[in-house]
Amino acid sequence: MIIGVPKEIKNNENRVALTPGGTKELVKRGHEVYVQATAGSGSGFADEEYVAAGAKILPTIEDTYAIAEMIMKVKEPIEAEYPLIKENQLLFTYFHFASYEPLTKAMIEQKPVCLAYETVERADRSLPLLIPMSEVAGRMATQEGAKYLEKPMGGRGILLGGVPGVKPAKVIVIGGGIVGTQATKIAAGMGADVTIMDIDLYRLRQLDDIMPANVKTMVSSEHNIREEIKDADMVVGAVLIPGAKAPHLIQRDMLKTMKSGAVLVDVAVDQGGCFETTKPTTHAEPVFDVDGVMHYCVANMPGAVPYTSTLALTNATLPYALQLADKGWEKACRENKELKLGLNIINGTVVYKAVADAFGLEYKDVEEMLMANA
Numbered sequence: 001m002i003i004g005v006p007k008e009i010k011n012n013e014n015r016v017a018l019t020p021g022g023t024k025e026l027v028k029r030g031h032e033v034y035v036q037a038t039a040g041s042g043s044g045f046a047d048e049e050y051v052a053a054g055a056k057i058l059p060t061i062e063d064t065y066a067i068a069e070m071i072m073k074v075k076e077p078i079e080a081e082y083p084l085i086k087e088n089q090l091l092f093t094y095f096h097f098a099s100y101e102p103l104t105k106a107m108i109e110q111k112p113v114c115l116a117y118e119t120v121e122r123a124d125r126s127l128p129l130l131i132p133m134s135e136v137a138g139r140m141a142t143q144e145g146a147k148y149l150e151k152p153m154g155g156r157g158i159l160l161g162g163v164p165g166v167k168p169a170k171v172i173v174i175g176g177g178i179v180g181t182q183a184t185k186i187a188a189g190m191g192a193d194v195t196i197m198d199i200d201l202y203r204l205r206q207l208d209d210i211m212p213a214n215v216k217t218m219v220s221s222e223h224n225i226r227e228e229i230k231d232a233d234m235v236v237g238a239v240l241i242p243g244a245k246a247p248h249l250i251q252r253d254m255l256k257t258m259k260s261g262a263v264l265v266d267v268a269v270d271q272g273g274c275f276e277t278t279k280p281t282t283h284a285e286p287v288f289d290v291d292g293v294m295h296y297c298v299a300n301m302p303g304a305v306p307y308t309s310t311l312a313l314t315n316a317t318l319p320y321a322l323q324l325a326d327k328g329w330e331k332a333c334r335e336n337k338e339l340k341l342g343l344n345i346i347n348g349t350v351v352y353k354a355v356a357d358a359f360g361l362e363y364k365d366v367e368e369m370l371m372a373n374a
Helices: 020-028 047-052 061-067 079-084 101-110 131-148 178-189 201-210 222-229 252-257 267-271 306-327 329-335 353-359 366-372
Strands: 002-005 032-036 056-058 070-072 090-093 113-116 170-174 193-198 215-219 234-237 263-266 287-290 293-296 343-346
Touching: 002 061, 020 032, 020 047, 020 306, 032 047, 032 061, 047 056, 056 061, 061 079, 070 306, 079 101, 090 306, 101 343, 101 353, 113 329, 131 178, 131 234, 131 263, 131 267, 131 293, 131 306, 170 178, 170 222, 178 193, 178 234, 193 201, 193 222, 201 215, 215 222, 222 252, 234 267, 263 267, 306 329, 329 366, 343 366
Parallel strands: 002 032, 002 070, 032 056, 070 090, 090 113, 170 193, 170 234, 193 215, 234 263, 263 293
Antiparallel strands: 113 343, 287 293
16 A cells, blocks of 8 residues: 655644654555655654655655555644545544534545544544543643643743642543543642542542542532632643534633633643633644633644654554555455444545534445445
8 A cells, every 4th residue: 555644734733643663564564655755853753764664755745645545644634735635545644523514524525535543442442542642632731731820821820739838739620531530640740639520430439549649539510510610720621522522511601710810721622622612722822811711722732742742643553554554444444343433434425423413414324335345
């Protein structure tokens, strides 16, 4: 198979979809890998390293899309890329369709095969290609929130861990999954007073067993959220419904009850955000103020630590990429249920129900599509 790796062009997105090490594994199996010039430079990988691994370097993004049967990316295609995408071309990347209708409609119109990292799912319901970036984003959420609590950054001017004789900051984490767990670990490690909330009582029992003494658990409900955020210095939104739009758990009216200079960090922004006032921001302009509450809603948080993120992502995606390249996407998805669940759009047809439901689009069962093409 011919694999293309374009340079990411989203604002301050320095990650790349494939490392030189991953490239070598694909080339060893007889596949051709074409990497756009400087695609890996933001992550610390030079063109020469890709060449040494057996890749060919192409000068432009247009060249990369034109030659490839499978495109491997990190972030969803943006508007400038839409015309470059070909019918039947396999796109293997994060899409988060349910949060952005123009992207969904563009992919329906261009008719590629869209296999989304975020909906590849194991039998235990875990999301293996979302987990590594969720781990990065969860840890960064606390790190960035702590920074924006500083007075010069617009925050309350409070140190997350406090000092002897001065209380630490109060941190609320909504969601006990990968992101929430990682955010809680870092906040607890910095000495904050942390409460993690989730609707799953079994998960809260697990967290209660493994977290240190400065972490409390609480069932997530509108009443409990309303009460807890009144005293919060930082709130991390870490809610995920796979493939679907995130629910708004903090409403606009709740902000008026919060402390001036408190910080909201919405890690669910890729899925539409779990705060009503969320709007996507960039690393260039990461925050905005609503009713005196700072909002950090960067849609590609792990892009700020691209070396770590790229290695973590390739560790997870490469085994699946090898299956797709070795067998072709249809056979690979028929034989691997995890990959099959990653299929969101096939040649203009939506095959992931949560995406169809988000925009009232026609839906066709993925099994039916795969069997029709068998």
